[in-house]
Amino acid sequence: MRKWLIVLVSTVLSLSLSFPAVANEKEGPRPEQTLYKADVHIDPxxxxxxxxxxxxxxxxxASHAYVHVYPLAFTKEHKGELWDELLGKEVELGTYDENRILVQGKPVAVKRTGNVIEVPLSEEQSRPIVLSMDxxxxxxxxxGRMSYDEHAIWLGNWLPILAVKDQRGWHLDPYEPIGDxxxxxxxxxxxxxxxxxxxxxxxxATDQAAIVDHSTPGQREFQLDAINVRDFALVIMDSTYHFKETKVGNTEVRTWYRNGDSEEQASRNHTAAVEALQYFNSQFETYPYTEYDVVRVGGSINGMEYPSIVFLDGRHYLPNGDNAFVTVVHETAHQWFYSLIGNNQVDEAWLDEGFAEYATLAFLAAKYPKVGADRVLRRLKQGTITPYYVQEHLRPGQTLHAFPDNESYSDLVYSRTSSMLWMLREAWGEERLHEVLRHYVSTNRFGIANAASWKATLSEAAGEDxxxxxxxxxxLDMSKQEEAAIWLEKLRQNQKNHGHPMEKEKAEK
Incomplete structure (x- = not known):
């Protein structure tokens, strides 16, 4: 414990000195890439x-597939403090009817369990399956993430989506009130x-490139295409909405706000999105998509990330919006850690939330030193003082339903993981750590990373397990505390004595 305290004190003392004073088109489809084709009519x-x-x-x-239909979670009542924190206390249930489920054009009998539909298959695996649903x-x-108010409809996790099957089997997790x-x-x-x-x-999608059909009086049809993305989110807005726009590299950044919102705060949110995208481009890998939208929604979801779009609730558009700037930066970091490099957000939430929070700290340290110093110290405090969590057998690397409350989830998933990365930064230096993170992103780009992926990257960079x-x-294995401290100190000394950066991977894109 003593060595960690020395490192923490050293970090605190050095903060004021270490902070400075101040896509290409979406990649084309791969062989065997899943394709979703949806045709929807929305009545606002x-x-x-x-x-x-x-x-x-x-x-x-060969025998079956599973489909998550997350809107089913909101067709029944949920009770408890955690559900109240997510959805609010004044909730109106929705309805969801799926019918005419076909496989290869033939009706099939399906089984529903919670928000998961089991679909029987009978075709050979030598050709793709076509599953359709009305x-x-x-x-x-x-x-929450999927709702409406008088000016907008926001649709997160609304389209049916295939469940993942990997070496551990099918992932059929229910909708949880904690995390994503x-x-x-x-x-x-x-x-x-x-x-x-x-x-x-x-x-x-790249909405500005959408084909818009005006042929039917009184309505418009938008034809939207998104290539190589992890999900598809959508916000419908009335005429009270406007946007600010800036191009960053090949990406158009658009920040949406409403009449009545603070114009000044909307500008600050837009600045956060632009500056964060620029910074993360330079540090982790160039953003591959040609549009990024930050969209004001209702509710109290705080911020919520999806590929190429994030939701930001209305509190962030009030004058001097509470923590709005930092929230935009964090959600933008998720465009790398969740969108570009995916992970199981149920079982290993630390891989996207913790890494996105570290990226947020790094941005603030580089661009807004005072704000950065305050947030780094808060995360270090929350992430390193853990006796209670050890006693309760809680840790970052556990499934969502094991967290008893949002405070433990934040302390462990956000703070402890970002503290771990900040300790690596203290030992290696920013440049070296970010080189390792670039390698990690590049290696797992458009795929799924897990704890083993990060361990392999870190072990390779360190030269030992x-x-x-x-x-x-x-x-939070306290029996490994001393060994972990020795490993980190060796890393620090090796960097001090040699400082050899990891050779950049020369993989063909």
Whole structure:
């Protein structure tokens, strides 16, 4: 423990000195890439979504596939403090009816368990399966990721999406009130959205490139394409919405706000998105998508990330919006740690939330030193003082339902993981750590990373096994504390004596 205290004190003393004073087009489809084709009509007045989705995929199991239909979670009442924190206390349930489920054009009998539908398969695996479904949805009203208010409809995790099957089997986790209870693989999306005149949208697609069909009086059809993305989110907005726009490299950054919002705060949020995208481009890898939307929604979700789009609730558009700037930076960091490099957000939430929080700290340290210093110290305090969590057998590397409250989730998943990365930064230096993170992102780009992926990257960069270090930090294994401290000190001395950077990977893109 003593060595960690020495490192922490050293970090505190050095903060004021160490902080400075101041896509290409989306990549084309891969062989055997899953394709989602959706055609939906949205009625903003009735708060209804009606349409169909067709999923073309190569099955990983000859007998069946599973589909997550997350809107089903909001067709029944949830009780408890955690659900109240997520959805609010004044909740109106939605409805969801799926019908005419076909496989290769033939009706099949499906089994529903919670928000998961089991679909029987019978075709050979030598060719892709086409699964289609019609659905009608009345939106719930709540404070969460999928709801509405008088000016907007925001649709997060709304389209049916294939469950992941890997070496551990099928991942069929239920909707949880803590964290982001999702796990998905990259796919291509072709989504046609029909809206009444007078409405506009922002989505995971490059909306400015959408083909818009005005042929039917009183309505418009948007043809949206998104290539190689992890999910597809969508916000429908009325005419009270406007946006600020700046190009960063090949990416158009758009920040959406409403009449009545603070214009000054909207500008600050836009600055945060632009500066963060620029910084993360320079540090971790160039953002591959050509549009990034920061969209003001209702509710109290704080911030919520999706590929190429993030939701930001209205509190962040009030004058001097509470923590708005930092929230935008954090959600932008998720465009790398969640979107570009995926992970199981249910079982290993630390891999996206903790890494995104470290990236946020690094940005603030470089661009806004005072704000950065305060936030780093707070995360270090929360992430290194852990006797209670050891006693309660809580740790960052556990599944979402094992966290008893949002405070423990924040302390362990956000603070302890970002503290671990900050300790590596103290030992290696910013340049070296970010080189290792670039290698990690590049190696797992558009794929799924896990704890073993990070351990392999870290062990390779250090030149020896990082197992004890990660067991102490991520599993809170106190028996590994001294070994982890020795490992980190050796890292520091090797960097001081040699300072050889990791050779940049020369993999063909």
């Amino acid at each position: 007045k009735k708060k209804q979504v009606e349409g169909s989705v067709e999923i073309q995929f190569w099955p990983k199991d 659905f009608t949805m009345t939106l719930p009203q709540n404070e 209870p999702f796990f998905s693989e990259n796919a291509d999306y072709q989504v046609n959205v029909t809206l009444p005149d007078g409405y506009q949208l922002a989505s995971t 990082a197992g004890a270090f990660l067991s102490y930090w991520i599993n």
